[in-house]
Amino acid sequence: MKYVMEVWDKYNKKDKKILVDNGAISFCTNSVESRKNVVVNTQNILVNSGKVTLDKDVGYAFAKGVGMSYIKRLLLHGYSSFIHVVDLEFESLTESKLKQSRTQLATCPTDYVHAVRVPLKRLTPSWVRKLKQLSIPLIIFTVDKHEEIIRFPWIRLIEAAFPIRTMFLLDQHQSVRSKRDIQSVQREWEQTVKNLRLNSYFHLPAYGEEVPLFFLKRLGMYPYKGSFDSGSHADYMMYLQNKIRITDMVVPDIIALRGTIVKSNNSWHLRGVVGKEMVSIIPEQFLPIAEVFQYNS
Structure with missing residues (x-):
């Protein structure tokens, strides 16, 4: 299933739209993509990357x-x-x-x-x-x-x-x-x-x-884990923002792994969900040239 939703990009400190397709993420940069796919309403919901x-x-x-x-x-x-x-x-x-x-x-x-x-x-x-x-x-x-x-x-x-x-x-x-x-x-x-x-x-x-x-x-x-970038796996956490205002010590209301919902409210849906060892990653493959000689964040 393809769907579009707005998420929080914590690294660039701004909201952005993403397109989730078959458990992976790509950018949704125009309104045409939104019209062609299901749109998930995330108003008043904070969506963070896993x-x-x-x-x-x-x-x-x-x-x-x-x-x-x-x-x-x-x-x-x-x-x-x-x-x-x-x-x-x-x-x-x-x-x-x-x-x-x-x-x-x-x-x-x-x-x-x-x-x-x-x-x-x-x-x-x-x-x-x-x-x-x-x-x-x-x-x-x-x-x-x-x-x-x-x-x-x-x-x-x-x-x-x-x-x-x-x-x-x-x-x-x-x-x-x-x-x-x-x-x-x-x-x-x-x-x-x-x-x-x-x-x-x-x-x-x-x-x-x-x-x-x-x-x-x-x-x-990276980019598979830890961010909402093109090629990322659709691992995300959804929080009701009214809870976030009360305390930062809150748990996600909804959790998705590769686009599959594994927790909604107080219910877990982990039966049949099996993760993978990432054995094909290549160190530094997506490291920008400008950061080659950088060794700290």
């Missing part, structure tokens, strides 16, 4: 049989997709750990991307090649001291990832402990990223917080 967050516990929740409750909580907070971080200590565990995670998320109703977190001192070119073959676009790493970053053979990792511009992120939260060491590691990492023009983002978002749009551009989830 957000993306980092998460490491959703697989465990599904394994324990409470996965749907976990996903509902994410949706009620406005998150329509997530980046699932899998901890790996050794390369030999890669296939089994990712297979386990993918099995756990087989019935997840939202879309997601897999990422891994590894100790930098154990990361090798062969491991990067394996992760590339397994469609992992994001490698988060931890370090014990800043010298690890200085001595690390980054060029070999870039070559192993080629032609994919795999995204590498320093996990400041799980690395060195003292504030002085954290600053030293961060400074060294930022210099390495700039010198080698790595695909990165300088600050790893916290779990449960919204991932910035620029981060999604570097990862390759």
